[in-house]
């Protein structure tokens with residue numbers, strides 16, 4: 305299966321602008337299961353997404369979209385970190401002028417990707433869309449849990465901006481001190497959208513890695529996820545922020561995680577994830 309099911313000349317990993325890397329991993333999921341099936345479900349619906357972007361009015365596949373073979377799950381969270389790190393380094397997915405798009409899998413796939421991004425580019429920021437802060441030092445017995453994904457990532461990144469956050473523990477606020485000052489909650493976003501957008505753009509450095517936990521969206525938009533939280537973001541809010549960030553920063557890599565297909569005809573969550581990947585291609589087409 306490949307993203308958009310494109311003809312050979314447009315899906316060659318040697319030349320494609322966008323490199324889609326499936327990472328079906330579900331090792332530390334603590335509530336509802338299913339995210340191991342996320343990447344395949346997103347690929348399966350991706351040929352229903354129009355290649356012509358309705359806002360920018362061009363075909364976002366024109367510079368190529370390649371899909372790489374899945375990184376198969378390792379048998380422990382620590383081994384999974386190492387495996388992702390090694391395979392993504394070997395495949396050289398972070399390189400100037402090309403944009404890797406990783407499809408998860410649970411959120412613990414992000415830290416090894418941020419580690420590589422920080423080795424390739426200087427002074428990177430992470431822009432996280434998520435319902436949860438993911439800043440616990442460890443969770444359910446491992447430091448490589450989905451609940452620690454951002455705590456591990458800030459060991460490599462210079463900066464973290466968190467959008468959509470509405471569920472976190474006392475420990476996360478206490479231990480991370482100044483680093484949590486970049487929480488943009490959905491309530492704040494609704495109250496003063498342009499202030500929030502300015503804050504996001506102001507706090508990000510030039511090189512930005514974007515991680516989108518699908519539970520950042522309101523569950524009415526994305527019900528297929530492991531830990532749904534009420535009061536989330538809308539499609540318009542998320543895409544508008546992504547468009548502004550893409551216009552004024554260098555997006556160096558993207559992941560979309562925590563899609564857990566509901567099965568049957570209920571493909572709304574994976575379709576939205578596929579559509580979001582297409583949107584990000586359009587927004588970053590000329591970089």
Ligand SMILES: [Mn+2]
Pocket residue numbers: 411434435436438450453517
């Ligand atoms: Mn998360």
